[in-house]
Amino acid sequence: MTNAIEVENLKKSFHQFQLKDVSFQLPTGTIMGFVGENGAGKTTTIKCLLNLLKKENGEIKIFGLDHTKHETSIKQNIGVVFDDLYIPDTLHATHINNILEKIYDRWDESYYVELLKRFKIPFKKPVKQLSRGMKMKLSIAIALSHHPKLLILDEPTSGLDPIVRDEILDLFMEFMQEEENSILFSTHITSDLEKIADYITFIHDGEIIFSKNKDELLYDYGIWKGSMEQSMELSEHAKVRMRKNAFGVEILVKRNEVSSAFSLDKPSIEEIMLFFVKGVRP
Numbered sequence: 557m558t559n560a561i562e563v564e565n566l567k568k569s570f571h572q573f574q575l576k577d578v579s580f581q582l583p584t585g586t587i588m589g590f591v592g593e594n595g596a597g598k599t600t601t602i603k604c605l606l607n608l609l610k611k612e613n614g615e616i617k618i619f620g621l622d623h624t625k626h627e628t629s630i631k632q633n634i635g636v637v638f639d640d641l642y643i644p645d646t647l648h649a650t651h652i653n654n655i656l657e658k659i660y661d662r663w664d665e666s667y668y669v670e671l672l673k674r675f676k677i678p679f680k681k682p683v684k685q686l687s688r689g690m691k692m693k694l695s696i697a698i699a700l701s702h703h704p705k706l707l708i709l710d711e712p713t714s715g716l717d718p719i720v721r722d723e724i725l726d727l728f729m730e731f732m733q734e735e736e737n738s739i740l741f742s743t744h745i746t747s748d749l750e751k752i753a754d755y756i757t758f759i760h761d762g763e764i765i766f767s768k769n770k771d772e773l774l775y776d777y778g779i780w781k782g783s784m785e786q787s788m789e790l791s792e793h794a795k796v797r798m799r800k801n802a803f804g805v806e807i808l809v810k811r812n813e814v815s816s817a818f819s820l821d822k823p824s825i826e827e828i829m830l831f832f833v834k835g836v837r838p
């Protein structure tokens with residue numbers, strides 16, 4: 557299987573923050589959810605991928621090519637959505653078409669118009685008069701209209717109501733009908749990922765905690781609940797993270813290290829994240 561994105565030992569430092577040897581691969585034809593709390597390093601990683609920030613160390617390949625040496629050709633094949641629309645707010649959708657058709661070799665005006673109509677985005681309203689949801693949809697229409705092979709989305713559904721979010725997720729699923737297409741999707745809304753992601757990469761304080769197939773991830777872990785005393789019966793190898801609550805303890809365990817005599821709850825992606833961020837090593 558080829559990879560749409562390969563990141564190897566990526567380093568980037570700011571005054572009080574570092575990306576520490578970030579490594580992950582996004583297989584072609586799949587959707588990866590990139591999750592982590594505020595300030596974990598998601599946007600910094602994405603900006604390094606796009607060479608909007610200069611990396612200090614490491615290797616980044618997109619479509620198997622070095623991301624700086626082949627930046628121009630790579631960018632013809634990437635659609636990017638940030639959580640805000642970074643275009644002058646006096647422009648309207650038609651102006652944007654006139655600009656982007658000169659930039660992208662494969663800009664498809666009729667597809668852009670189709671998406672604007674589908675999303676009910678007015679053609680002649682300046683960007684500053686659009687609601688947040690409309691701006692986001694416009695941003696997604698822009699990202700898709702040159703028929704990219706890779707979408708890089710930084711919080712594309714944040715601040716949107718569930719109906720708009722659902723429409724947008726549907727559009728991403730449509731995009732994935734092409735076998736060669738891939739998506740890297742950073743979000744706080746992990747329920748969106750439960751619906752559409754194939755892989756989950758979790759970053760915490762600049763470090764990748766795991767990058768795994770979603771189904772394996774949800775299968776590999778279980779949540780055990782009981783008293784501290786009862787928890788002594790679990791194998792030490794099984795225990796990953798522990799959280800105390802008013803009734804006792806909750807332990808994130810490796811399912812294959814726990815005897816079937818114990819009953820385990822199925823975790824959500826959000827619960828797994830919370831265990832890694834807030835839990836302690838038992």
Ligand SMILES: Nc1ncnc2c1ncn2[C@@H]1O[C@H](COP(=O)(O)OP(=O)(O)OP(=O)(O)O)[C@@H](O)[C@H]1O
Nearest residue numbers: 570571572573592593594595596597598599600601
């Ligand atoms: N240009 C910069 N100069 C200094 N520090 C920065 C800069 N950009 C980001 N940071 C810091 O790097 C850390 C990671 O920020 P980043 O935006 O990558 O996080 P994030 O995971 O995308 O968070 P959020 O979910 O809130 O968008 C934060 O502590 C942030 O303050």
